[in-house]
Amino acid sequence: MPYLTDLAQAVRKSGLRVVECGSWTGRGHGPMTSVKGVVCHWTATGPAVRPGEDYPSLGIVRDGRAGLPGPLANLGLGRDGTVYVIAAGLAYHAGEGYLAGVGANGNANLVGIECEGSGTWPAAQLAAYPRLCAALSAHYRFPAARVIGHSEWTSRKIDINTWPGGMARFRAQVGAPPTPPPPQEDGxxxxxxxxxxxxxxxxxxxxxxxxxxxxxxxxxxxxxxxxxxxxxxxxxxxxxxxxxxxxxxxxxxxxxxxxxxxxxxxxxxxxxxxxxxxxxxxxxxxxxxxxxxxxxxxx
Ligand SMILES: [Zn+2]
Structure with missing residues (x-):
């Protein structure tokens, strides 16, 4: 699996609004090895940061910051639930860590999503974040169990542990069937x-x-x-x-x-x-x- 040139196509399965950030198909620190799951991040930017904009962290996520060249994620999620397709290749987002079934090389095997925010969740993101991960899970055929928060990859991080109900609920939302089964006779x-x-x-x-x-x-x-x-x-x-x-x-x-x-x-x-x-x-x-x-x- 080289560059994820089908990433925008995968994301569109979510039904969310998609912005393809120019040259994303060739952007990355080399190819991906596989797609075994997703790491969910937040950008640590509060609502006061450029409040009129949907995804003010785009420049940093795409181009990097001092000491860490971009891309810093494969995808971005804006305040209004728009998805930004940033890099088809490997992005520096996971750092040192480990996940059973994936191993220690997160960047090469896990899609990184940077959600604009710092731990509080606009309704649009609450709806969009699991939906985006569900689309990736369906397209790349990995289980909802491999949708993790950055804090589950490494204890050094806290994103995205304020998700209401925690990552267990997030994964339940990712894995939920489109319509819930009808209740049975015993309630x-x-x-x-x-x-x-x-x-x-x-x-x-x-x-x-x-x-x-x-x-x-x-x-x-x-x-x-x-x-x-x-x-x-x-x-x-x-x-x-x-x-x-x-x-x-x-x-x-x-x-x-x-x-x-x-x-x-x-x-x-x-x-x-x-x-x-x-x-x-x-x-x-x-x-x-x-x-x-x-x-x-x-x-
Ligand atoms: Zn993170």
């Missing part, structure tokens, strides 16, 4: 991904009485608190539909009674107690709860 839970169900569980967990289990020949058995050898249930132990429904009802009752949830504290407790690695996607969670409430109101 909205079945329409959620397992990570969304886990997030939902973690949200409502704090309202619920602690459950205790002992293990036996037929699997775990629920017992009263204080039973010898009993261990507390963790999110993953008990993640089933009935359990969730029970806890959602408890959460709604508590919310009606005026209770509020301290998500950060709950998450910290869960992680400390169970050694859990949980991704809590509050945006997806809130949407799921709202959707379900709306569904039950009309149904």
């Amino acid at each position: 909205f839970l079945s329409a959620l991904s397992s990570s969304e169900q886990r997030a939902l569980f973690n949200r409502v967990f704090g309202f619920c009485r602690q459950r205790w289990f002992v293990t036996g020949p037929n699997g775990p058995r629920e017992v009263a608190e204080g039973t010898k050898g009993a261990t507390p249930a963790t999110a993953l132990d008990t993640l089933d539909g009935n359990y969730l429904v029970e806890r959602i009802a408890a959460a709604e009752a508590a919310a009606e009674a005026g209770a509020t949830i301290d998500h950060a504290r709950l998450a910290a407790e869960l992680i400390a107690r169970g050694g859990l690695k949980v991704e809590i996607d509050y945006a997806a969670l809130a949407k799921a709860v709202n959707d379900d409430a709306a569904r039950r109101m009309v149904g």
Whole structure:
């Protein structure tokens, strides 16, 4: 795979507005080796930088800065969601880092996108960024799992970790089918991904009485608190539909009674107690709860 001369064509599959920046097909620090994924960046420019312009960082991303010659990304994403096709060849964007399935040479194997911004997201970018990555994923045939933020490539960087819901949600948006599957008879839970169900569980967990289990020949058995050898249930132990429904009802009752949830504290407790690695996607969670409430109101 030499220069990505089909890059503009790939980007157009997103349906976004595209600007081809002159001579982009020949621009780069040599050829790409492959396209195995995407690294999402931001330019670290706030809204006060040349506020009337869509992509004021174009000059730097294309031509470089002192000590680092351009191109510094293959693509740019403007404030209004326009995509700038900058370089078909290798760009200096990733730096030292590593990703499973890709290795350590990010620049030669990962398309770099520099989004104009510094960590806050205009609605146009919220819509466009995952859509752009979805188009690249479809065209170059890499999985949504290989759409990463720069901070996932290297701990030296923080872009783009303010994406609402984090990169897990970003990837879910990249990988989401165009139309969501219809909910099944047992309600909205079945329409959620397992990570969304886990997030939902973690949200409502704090309202619920602690459950205790002992293990036996037929699997775990629920017992009263204080039973010898009993261990507390963790999110993953008990993640089933009935359990969730029970806890959602408890959460709604508590919310009606005026209770509020301290998500950060709950998450910290869960992680400390169970050694859990949980991704809590509050945006997806809130949407799921709202959707379900709306569904039950009309149904
Ligand atoms: Zn970056």
